Amino acid sequence: MAKIIYVEHNGTEHEVQIPNGQSLMDGAVARMVPGIEGDCGGLCACATCHIYVPEEWESRCGVPEELEQNILDFAFDVQPNSRLSCQIKVSETLDGIRVLMPERQY
Amino acid sequence: MSFIESKAVQLLNDLPEALLITTVTGKIVFFNHSAAIQSGFTDEEMIGDHVSRLLPQSHRRKVDVITWFGRWADNPDPEQLRYLTLDGVRKSGEPRRYQVRVSRSKEQGEIYFVIVLRDVTEEQEQTAALRHSQLIANRIIAIGEDAVLSIDQDSNICFWNQKAEQLFGYTEKEAMGANVNMLLPEHTRDVHTKSIQTFGSGKAPSRFMGERGEITGLHKSGKIIPLEASITKTYVGDSLILSAQVRDISQRRKIEADLAEREARFGAVFNHAVEAIALLDNEGRVLEINEAAREMLPLDEPVINLPLWQLPWWRQSNASNQAESREKLRSNCQQAMLGDTVHTRTSFDAGTHLLDLDFSLTPVSDSNNQVLYLIAEARKLVGS
Numbered sequence: 001m002a003k004i005i006y007v008e009h010n011g012t013e014h015e016v017q018i019p020n021g022q023s024l025m026d027g028a029v030a031r032m033v034p035g036i037e038g039d040c041g042g043l044c045a046c047a048t049c050h051i052y053v054p055e056e057w058e059s060r061c062g063v064p065e066e067l068e069q070n071i072l073d074f075a076f077d078v079q080p081n082s083r084l085s086c087q088i089k090v091s092e093t094l095d096g097i098r099v100l101m102p103e104r105q106y
Numbered sequence: 107m108s109f110i111e112s113k114a115v116q117l118l119n120d121l122p123e124a125l126l127i128t129t130v131t132g133k134i135v136f137f138n139h140s141a142a143i144q145s146g147f148t149d150e151e152m153i154g155d156h157v158s159r160l161l162p163q164s165h166r167r168k169v170d171v172i173t174w175f176g177r178w179a180d181n182p183d184p185e186q187l188r189y190l191t192l193d194g195v196r197k198s199g200e201p202r203r204y205q206v207r208v209s210r211s212k213e214q215g216e217i218y219f220v221i222v223l224r225d226v227t228e229e230q231e232q233t234a235a236l237r238h239s240q241l242i243a244n245r246i247i248a249i250g251e252d253a254v255l256s257i258d259q260d261s262n263i264c265f266w267n268q269k270a271e272q273l274f275g276y277t278e279k280e281a282m283g284a285n286v287n288m289l290l291p292e293h294t295r296d297v298h299t300k301s302i303q304t305f306g307s308g309k310a311p312s313r314f315m316g317e318r319g320e321i322t323g324l325h326k327s328g329k330i331i332p333l334e335a336s337i338t339k340t341y342v343g344d345s346l347i348l349s350a351q352v353r354d355i356s357q358r359r360k361i362e363a364d365l366a367e368r369e370a371r372f373g374a375v376f377n378h379a380v381e382a383i384a385l386l387d388n389e390g391r392v393l394e395i396n397e398a399a400r401e402m403l404p405l406d407e408p409v410i411n412l413p414l415w416q417l418p419w420w421r422q423s424n425a426s427n428q429a430e431s432r433e434k435l436r437s438n439c440q441q442a443m444l445g446d447t448v449h450t451r452t453s454f455d456a457g458t459h460l461l462d463l464d465f466s467l468t469p470v471s472d473s474n475n476q477v478l479y480l481i482a483e484a485r486k487l488v489g490s
């Protein structure tokens with residue numbers, strides 16, 4: 001279980017507890033956090049669960065695979081710290097992470 | 107062009123799907139009829155032009171569509187039939203959403219991309235609207251004060267919100283799929299099963315809190331919880347889903363019990379006081395009288411809501427005396443209503459003789475010095 005803080009583009013913060021092993025996308029959808037769509041259900045086939053990971057947490061989120069990097073090309077307003085939240089699995093090492101959401105997913 | 111070839115071109119042109127073919131650099135070499143209808147561009151306009159003309163120019167997306175077509179064509183994923191979803195733009199400038207599938211074709215040493223486009227703008231808008239309304243409904247359920255849960259036709263839990271988690275002590279993971287009996291004390295399970303069967307097969311779509319009595323729930327810890335529930339039914343296909351909004355009323359029960367206890371204590375003091383006491387509203391009308399006051403009254407005469415000065419206490423044999431004493435009392439009440447404590451002596455017709463009374467009116471004010479009540483107290487003077 002880890003505490004995850006999702007920050008909407010407008011600054012609204014959603015603090016939720018997510019069980020280990022769930023992806024940041026699944027956790028957000030299950031807890032009804034707005035701003036993360038997850039259209040493809042976590043197959044890494046859309047870019048609608050796009051988030052920004054703060055620099056200090058990047059290493060703990062793992063290195064994105066090529067497919068994720070490719071799909072990220074389709075996301076809106078991609079930054080160097082952009083990730084797809086369906087590809088980040090929750091574990092205790094992410095406890096307290098604040099991830100930021102883009103202005104829109106489409 | 108052979109007959110077969112020209113037939114094939116005709117066929118591609120008539121295809122109900124929008125289809126275009128580009129070179130590896132993205133130059134359009136074929137643009138069928140459906141593609142023209144969908145995009146608003148004619149084939150004359152598009153053939154020879156670059157495929158990116160169908161995409162909006164956005165500096166906020168970095169996708170290089172030709173690189174992507176190459177990647178996607180290399181990995182066509184036929185089992186899943188995955189479509190890429192891209193932002194597109196019509197000739198009019200109107201933004202659209204396209205689903206795209208790409209394959210690579212080699213013809214006389216030249217490589218081409220064969221691209222099928224589906225305009226999914228409306229579909230996506232509808233899905234987004236539905237998703238947003240679901241999000242709103244779900245978030246309302248999530249912040250609601252009541253636990254919300256649903257059960258399927260086998261009485262297994264298939265929806266469980268956070269308040270349900272707090273109320274019954276089971277996490278969503280523990281509750282989902284479990285039988286609803288887990289939430290009920292053993293002796294109530296059969297009755298509950300019958301009652302949900304009756305409701306399920308009955309005509310009413312919903313039953314509201316208060317329509318049926320209190321029910322009892324069982325917390326994970328074994329604690330019994332008094333509950334109230336509203337229930338509604340929905341068919342998903344052929345299967346019946348029952349959803350309930352459940353409210354813990356133990357706090358309300360406790361408040362009611364505390365209130366009753368306080369009222370009993372107040373009643374004990376009020377009714378067993380030696381002095382006659384009446385509680386009046388701020389216009390002098392009787393709200394309550396105690397036992398001692400009631401004993402001074404003729405039997406069964408109604409007093410509640412009557413102005414104090416009109417009570418039968420002040421009935422006197424002499425009509426002018428009576429009017430005079432009532433008028434005096436009324437003016438005493440008015441003085442007390444302004445906030446003054448009034449202390450006086452009066453006499454009371456006890457039938458056979460007059461009783462002399464020590465009489466007081468005490469105003470009770472709120473924090474704004476607004477008089478809410480008057481307390482009238484009367485005590486027999488010793489020797490009278």
